[in-house]
Amino acid sequence: xxxxxxxxxxxxxxxxxxxxxxxxxxxxxxxxxxxxxxxxxxxxxxxxxxxxxxxxxxxxxxxxxxxxxxxxxxxxxxxxxxxxxxxxxxxxxxxxxxxxxxxxxxxxxxxxxxxxxxxxxxxxxxxxxxxxxxxxxxxxxxxxxxxxxxxxxxxxxxxxxxxxxxxxxxxxxxxxxxxxxxxxxxxxxxxxxxxxxxxxxxxxxxxxxxxxxxxxxxxxxxxxxxxxxxxxxxxxxxxxxxxxxxxxxxxxxxxxxxxxxxxxxxxxxxxxxxxxxxxxxxxxxxxxxxxxxxxxxxxxxxxxxxxxxxxxxxxxxxxxxxxxxxxxxxxxxxxxxxxxxxxxxxxxxxxxxxxxxxxxxxxxxxxxxxxxxxxxxxxxxx
Numbered sequence: 001x002x003x004x005x006x007x008x009x010x011x012x013x014x015x016x017x018x019x020x021x022x023x024x025x026x027x028x029x030x031x032x033x034x035x036x037x038x039x040x041x042x043x044x045x046x047x048x049x050x051x052x053x054x055x056x057x058x059x060x061x062x063x064x065x066x067x068x069x070x071x072x073x074x075x076x077x078x079x080x081x082x083x084x085x086x087x088x089x090x091x092x093x094x095x096x097x098x099x100x101x102x103x104x105x106x107x108x109x110x111x112x113x114x115x116x117x118x119x120x121x122x123x124x125x126x127x128x129x130x131x132x133x134x135x136x137x138x139x140x141x142x143x144x145x146x147x148x149x150x151x152x153x154x155x156x157x158x159x160x161x162x163x164x165x166x167x168x169x170x171x172x173x174x175x176x177x178x179x180x181x182x183x184x185x186x187x188x189x190x191x192x193x194x195x196x197x198x199x200x201x202x203x204x205x206x207x208x209x210x211x212x213x214x215x216x217x218x219x220x221x222x223x224x225x226x227x228x229x230x231x232x233x234x235x236x237x238x239x240x241x242x243x244x245x246x247x248x249x250x251x252x253x254x255x256x257x258x259x260x261x262x263x264x265x266x267x268x269x270x271x272x273x274x275x276x277x278x279x280x281x282x283x284x285x286x287x288x289x290x291x292x293x294x295x296x297x298x299x300x301x302x303x304x305x306x307x308x309x310x311x312x313x314x315x316x317x318x319x320x321x322x323x324x325x326x327x328x329x330x331x332x333x334x335x336x337x338x339x340x341x342x343x344x345x346x347x348x349x350x351x352x353x354x355x356x357x358x359x360x361x362x363x364x365x366x367x368x369x370x371x372x373x374x375x376x377x378x379x380x381x382x
Contacts, residue, residue, distance in 0.1 A: 031067050036075075036132040036143040038063035047125075047150040048111065052247035054187040056108040064102045065134035065141070074099040074135045077106075081118050082127035082148060090117040092133075109189070109247070113158060115151040122249065123155045156189075157227050159246035160207035160214055163191045167203035167231055171196055171277055176209050180278065181371040182244070192243040194256060194279040194369040202231030205244070216244075218251050225251050239275050241307070255308040259367060262313075264300035265291045267341035279370030285382060286365050288348050290358040297358060299323060300345040302337065303367065303377070313337050315344025317374065323347045326379065333374040334367075349379065 075095040120126035131146040164179035172178030182191035218232040260269030273281035290297035315337035324331040337344025
């Protein structure tokens with residue numbers, strides 16, 4: 001009896017193994033994929049002058065390929081130098097919709113990188129060719145067709161993931177561990193910093209506080225920069241706002257002469273801040289005053305930044321018209337706003353209001369403009 005049971009179990013196991021093996025063979029069956037037989041866009045021998053905007057792009061399109069089991073076909077676009085044969089492409093990328101679309105939208109920023117891989121320097125032309133590989137599983141078929149494409153690179157430089165300011169003229173000196181980080185702006189190609197620079201000494205930008213692989217220097221013109229370690233100087237010791245744009249290779253340097261608090265009731269700056277270093281300003285022992293207007297109190301304020309090139313008003317990042325509590329930290333975040341006593345203004349916090357004494361509280365006010373987070377200000381009751 002036991003022998004019969006064991007025999008039946010053995011036969012059942014053989015059937016299961018045989019079925020699984022057949023299933024795996026089915027799954028591993030090579031699916032043949034046709035090649036792409038027509039390339040539509042961009043036209044052959046097209047020339048593209050790259051633009052320094054985050055949205056600029058070029059659309060690539062081709063005829064769909066087919067799989068012999070009518071399943072989904074995937075596509076990769078290959079780029080090579082004009083004389084290449086795609087055996088070792090300089091760049092490849094999957095098409096739109098996770099590789100399933102017969103089209104690809106590729107940004108000017110990526111094309112700029114591809115042109116650099118082809119050996120073109122900033123502002124120079126790169127002669128490229130492109131084709132499409134269709135695939136399904138392990139089966140890949142490269143199109144016999146290719147098209148030529150000439151790319152004129154941006155004058156800019158490939159942006160690093162992070163940028164820091166260093167050198168004798170900088171706040172951190174030559175100690176890399178103390179180098180101030182620049183704030184990355186949307187798009188990843190622009191960075192800015194508020195910092196003090198010292199006259200008669202040099203500063204530069206680097207890509208790391210530890211293992212520096214790239215160094216950048218502002219040109220003598222003060223309006224552009226290059227990838228080198230020459231170092232630059234400023235004309236006077238002062239606090240500056242520096243904004244660098246890697247796409248265009250440009251830099252804007254402005255002296256920030258003062259920051260003041262403007263009260264809506266007076267429509268003028270009443271007190272100015274003192275720079276503390278590290279992109280932080282402080283106004284100590286400031287008297288918060290709610291001005292009695294007969295049934296309501298004027299409690300609005302904003303900040304005025306005076307540069308050597310003009311004046312900026314800074315106010316609410318949001319648009320709340322309610323008096324906040326100090327615990328609502330996001331309320332105190334800032335952005336440039338229109339000029340005027342009542343546009344983009346903040347309100348003094350409820351924490352400082354005392355109906356019996358509208359001028360009771362004194363605070364220390366700090367403004368933070370650095371890479372640690374959103375630009376903001378804080379008031380601490382003394």
